[in-house]
Amino acid sequence: MRNSKTQFIAYQGFSPLYCGMIIAFLLFTSGEIALGADDSAEVKLPEKILFNKHIRPIFTSHCTACHGGVKQAGEVSFVYRDSVLPPDGWVIEPGDPESSSLIGRINSDDPDEVMPPPEHGESLSALDIAILTEWVRQGAKWEDHWAFTRPEKQALPIVDEADWCRQGLDYYVRSRLEKEGIQPSPETAPERWLRRVSLDLIGLPPSLEERQSFLNKLKANNESAYTQVVDRLLNSPHFGERWASVWLDQVRYADSKGLGLDGRRNIWKYRDWVISAINSDLPYDEFTKKQIAGDLLPEPTIEDYIATAVHRLTQSNEEGGTDDEEFRIAAVLDRVSTTWQTWQGMTFGCVQCHSHPYEPFQHDEFYRFAAFFNNTSDTDLNEEWPVLQIPLDPNNYEDAGRLDKHISDLRTEIWREEFHLLNDSQAWSPLTNLSAYTNNATKVEVERNGNHDEFHTVGTISRNSDITLEAPLPESLSQLTAIRLTALPLDPQSAVPDSEWGFVMSHISAELLIPGIEEPQALNFERLIIDEPGPFYDPQESLNAKSNRGFSAYSRIHHPRQAALILKEPVLVPDGAQLRVTLKHRVYLLASFALITKRGHLAVSNDQRFLDLNSNQEFIAKRNQLKELQQQRKVLKSTAVPVLRERPEHLGRPMHVFIRGLFLTKGDEVTPGTPASLPPLPDGISHDRLALANWLVSPENPLTARVAVNRVWARLFGTGIVATEEDFGSSGEAPSHPELLDYLAWRFQHELDWSTKKLLKELVLSSTYRQSGKVRPELLERDSENRLLARGPRYRLSAETVRDQALAVSGLLNHNMFGPPVHPPIPDGVWQPFQSSDKWNTPEEGEADRYRRSIYTYVKRSIPYPMFASFDAPSREFCTPRRLRSNTPLQALMTLNDATFAECASALAGRMQEAAATPREQIQHGFLLVTCREPRDEELNQLESLFESTTSDQPTAKLTIVASVLLNLDEFLMK
Template identity: 30%
Template sequence: MMVTAGLAIAAWAGGPLAHSDDPVDFERDILPILEDHCQYCHGEDEQESGLRLDRRAMMLRGGDYGQPAVVPGDPDGSYLMTVVTHAEPGMEMPPDDDKLSDEKIDLLRRWIQQGAQWPGQMDDVVDETIDHWAFMPLKKEFDHDTIDGFLKAKLDEAGLAFSAEAPPRQLIRRVSIALTGLPPTPQQSQAFVDAYAKDADAAYENLVEQLLDSPHFGERWAQHWLDVIRWAETNGSESNLYRKNAWMYRDYVVDAFNQDKPYDQFITEQIAGDVLGHGDATGYLVAGPHVPAATVGQEPTAIRQARADRMDEILQTVGASVMGVTVGCARCHNHKFDPISIQDYYRLSAVFQDIEFGSRFPELSPEHPRVIRHEELTADIEAIRSQMRRQGWAWVEDWSGFEEIHFPPQTVREMRIQFEKGWVQADELEIFEAGDSSRNVAKAHYGTVVTDNPATHIEGKDPEALADGVFGTQVWRGKSPSGQKERPWLHYTFAQDTTIDQIRISTNREDFFETDYLDKQNKNMHGDFAIQFRDANGNWKTFAKTSMMRKRTEDDSNRSALVDTIQQAIEQLSTQGPQMAFLGKMIEPVDTFVFSRGNPENPREKVDPAAPEKLNGQLDIAPDASGPERRLAFARWLTRPENPLTARVMVNRLWHHLYGNGIVPTPSDFGKAGAPPTHPEMLDWMAEQFIESGWSMKSTIRSIVMSDAFRQSSLPNDDGMRVDASAQLLWRFPPRRVEAEVIRDSILLAAGNLNDTVGGPSYRIHNIKARYAQWEVVDNYSDPTWRRMLYQERMRRVDDRIFTAFDFPDCGQIRAKRPVSTTPLQALNLMNSQFVVTQSEAMAERVRREAGNDIESQVQRCYQLLFCRDADESELQSSIELVRQHDLALLCRVLFNTNEFAFLP
């Protein structure tokens, strides 16, 4: 012992270091270091970065950054050693002037290596009991069994009661807009009033069922879901490129709500639909913004950072929409409020490691309408092709991202593609065996050799790139020498005689699959070419020319007509069949590491796929499970009935959209930083009912709108305003302004111009732009745009110049709850925008057709179309005077600006 003490004293005095095997005494060697250098900032009274170094258990847990300060037996894995050795810039502890001596650092290292013994604290544990209501199991015993019962109990405590039932005209307007986003027509309103007078309950119940069965129900509720996940059709970066065919995911959501797809299935398909026959559902995972690879560049650190940012977008979407927690807060450190560690964050990211932002062909079940339509159209196309081959014709098909050249079957050993231009580029050239459009015989795999013209060859742009299966910037190029007529060509030699009948060529097919509406996008950089085969004498003989195939003459009118028919079918396929769409790319998952302070350049411990540990997040899968296995396991964890969050979050979300405020006022944050529920027992009862209904969203919505609470008047009274002015206790129905979509769609409906077609590509209001230019609104009012606003191109960072003023979200941030502002621009847009002027004129024309030339009748018809009621005497007289002084269209514009039109009663 005396020797050991002497060595320790020598070390403290700057003498020779003790032998690494000599035991370290905590009280003598380590505690003074901690007390003198560490515990002032990391002790009982103060814990900078959430780190305490006065308790062993707290050391083992670590601070806010989530890394254990001490890992017994592993100094290299102990963050304490990283900071005291100043190995990580910005985290030097103590700072330079007070840096520990090498001797003290060595003592700490040896102490950790020897097991970090701390007498009296070896059994110390950190109590991390979760007691926040949202993370506790759902209650099973309740005092009430109806929504009204729970609400009345709270009202009784406050000395309040429900208001009287709303008048029938208000009631039909309220429930129609709440469930479908569209107001009732005058005919629908009057029919309800008449039925209501005979049997109010039966009339209301029938109305609710009709609205739930309406195809417009799915459109309304899809809009709410798209808000939460920030879905848009551009990526939101500097270039803000369009996400081609992303609308297919939007249509999936509309269909899911219309079909009343069980919510657990709805979630599962969006997370793992690629293995469940609903590949169009995974657009959910890539709904957030991202920076495309071309903007990121080739610098490795930038690539790694961009990948980490994209993973964060996925986790933000999943956390906010389904779990109701702010997962992203744990990217750099342990969540400051909720039981989500930095390790949990990266375990979650491991679940989604096989997802990349981009496009793919969706995996759809054989029964999917798109698959059925694809089979019908491709059969039609192939029938016409067979007819044309029998005629000995050759022709070109334009598939936008690539061209296909078809011709009668030819058996060849060698083939040459002779280009007409002096400078050509292609990313892929496929040659298909006759009768088998999936067998690309141009691949080297089949023994095919391709060479290009040595005189036009460009170093580094070799012809092998044409058969590598990579569409995009990995291209072949050929260029004629200056002043020479020599043209690029490609020479294919097959391993054996091969019968071919189709060539497919593209310039940048990936770009076409990923985006759209760009000036000069996918410009044909290969131009026209001749297809040549060797004749009996070994000379190249031209078999067909694409330039000739494109020409139209009277002699080939039959051929041209058939080509036109094929092109029409191709156009139909682009919207009705399963096309490449921005639904996410699937890649091989890689190992996942915790990034110290969120920095991908500082990877630490490896983690396996899992959900948050404190929420029983083990997924029961192998660490090296495939990407789909990980995601499917996570979806099943989310939808377990015992999961405390999933049902609560969705029930609250449905409530929020019907009342304008949730039982939990922060719909995407159920954590400690969020607001507490106003009616916690009712929320749990509704969550239990939701699960027992088979996760039926329509069932939950039906129960809410059928309640007395939903049917009551929105009029204020003195007692209610004094006790609960915001009506959180629901002593009245809280009136609120309707969303931008409802205002726009209602104007079109009143004008008789609403195209109520459900689904399909978005209507365009923007220009064709250069790649790095900004989108511009060029037409947001003409008849091609007269569809529901749900189908308007949803662009990030672009103001539509009319309804963005009504708090339509930019989709850059989670919008679980839209703000409601009041600005002069709103009134100006509803009075003077080209859209409103056009629709007011159309409405005036409709009114004149339906009401005749009598001004009083015209005024009454305006009120009926917009408010489903007649004007009172005061309104009638002032409106008649306005029409006489100006015109009927101006009255329509004035009425569009009224609170009655813009508010839900």
């Protein structure tokens, strides 16, 4: 045995003869081993032991709890090859089980030596030991986890019944069924397929007219009729509404901010963007890039900025006294976890605190990935800055984008002409002998710093503080043309990495104190020049006494800020005159943090160039043009939407590893990067969010396409090819059809050009999808969960589809699209928001917004809509890759008693009554509306009997009872 290393003590009591007997037994029993007395069957050992298929599951189930990514007892980890195999590892000798410490320990009779130890759970089975031993004998070939290997193009498998296969995917399904000796189910009835595909593609049932049209076309051309239905549904505007709901689960979309107060968030424009993007079949790679880094694209459009709101859906804390930086960091870390689960199908959040217990992801790699998101401008504030004014009417997006760009370019051009004067040291004379005082308890002190005096606050800052500064003007100053104010961080050394609260100068006023004259001389300003273009607040507002906004460093101050107040005309300065400047501050955050100028100094100028700009006709024309453009932009009614914006490079935040996930305990500094177990970022490019987005959808990334097609598959068939949609790692389930998954992933990326609509068309037109969903007795025994796909999908509909379908068949559904969230009926007593003025205003019965599609329902994280929660919809606090379906009495209580379903039953009864003369015909019509098929005689007889047995004398009331039963049929609630 090589290098026993006392940390993993060499086994005692292990007999080499025993190991040899095991190997001989395996070799001379033609691959069959008899299990223990508790096992009744003999299992054939695979001829070739594969690491991913046979070995990794054993390590994950029995070993990695102690020898994994988190805990590495004895410095051994079965997550990393180098830890167990030569030249660095020592517990396995490839080709030599007798010399392998691993094999000895799992066979030991000594309770102090055997692995896993008796107190750590169930010991390895005889089959597990045999497989591990044979694997070592065969050379202990290690493999990367299947999900970390790139899908490759492959030939379709050969099957006996090729005529059954309509699409390439069918060959993989049929091949597996033939190997299992199972026949596929017969094709489902056309009208059942029609209802199934309608609910899957647009989330709504087919109308009676659509049903009849399909059946008529079937008589002429069978396959063409199916194709025409699919094309119609894919082109329906309701397609985007149905599939957007799937995406919004992934990205934790909500109309509220979460956590304690859970106030409203105005972000519905993102939801509408997703619907539109899906309807337009925006390729998935572009869909990804726009959301991860839309603001970094060349010449980004308004839609590109809206797309970045995906990562403004993080929860934020509006409570007073919270640490803004703590919750900003929490948002960054949430973006990391959400990105990984949404695009990579991997659990990455646990790497925040330690290396991954099962996957080859190191602790520091989490923070390298977090560095991609650490340099955005957002903070944990009520205002949710940065926001973008998005026109309410999407038809105005192009005009708004054009105006925004023109305004930005012109503002920058004007600013450049002004900035060189602001920054010209020769133009300014710093003030000394400064005195400072306030209007309240805020304390201000003055100290000399080089050639000027600086004021700074001391101790507690009071709200609504006015800081007044007085200083004698230089004797050399004969006239005054401009005043410059410089605002500084209290602690310049920590201003970038650990910035302090900034300031907002709500109003700036100035006056001259002239000896011998009692009344101060007020100074009138033409405008205010600042040190950067495109500020958060319009700095000119500081000259408006009625405004609370103006020149600011919002919400943090990272470096010195400057503003120059330009007088309308020069003011003569008498001997002994003093300048008085008053800075008013009226903005505060979270009820306690006053945004006040905490440190600064003054300078004055008599430079005529400032006034020359006032009379420069070309410059005046530009300013007037800017005002005109800004006015044109205001005409386009807009709503403020939180978006992502990158901070300037000079304000880049450093990213550190957080020891044990604690943001206050910082370790080594790291740069943006991806895990070493996956393909690296290209060299020679900026490692920003755009590089990350390109990496996610690059041909080298093995996960993105697989995760995307698996998600689509799961929505159609009820379970993904990888059942654990949220976990493609070694602790998740292996794919039921790995070759099929890789075929679809490669085709989606390389042949379908990332088109989700093209992918869906192939899936729903396949023979696999068109099978009957009826469960055959032999399938119930062999494959109760339909993992072999020997029958069509049959499972309960999603919460949104259950509600939308009821509204549709009753004739109540309002098909209007887009817009702010709506408030359908909610049970009394449910809406009790904590310390919030948030209101749930339900439209009156009969008003259109009462019956909008479910995707437009207001999503409040702390108070989920009860009907949705009962049917397993998530609260959207976190990324939810997969909804777990339940079956509880609450669901039946909801569909029987909820106000929406009661209205639907009444409206459906009205439709039934209008459609036919006799109760039997009316019931027949209602059944057809609800199930998309004609009722059988026994079904019709039962419903007619229910109608007759109802005690009410009113036919409408009797039909309402029947309609309620129809809306509660399993066939209605399932597909």
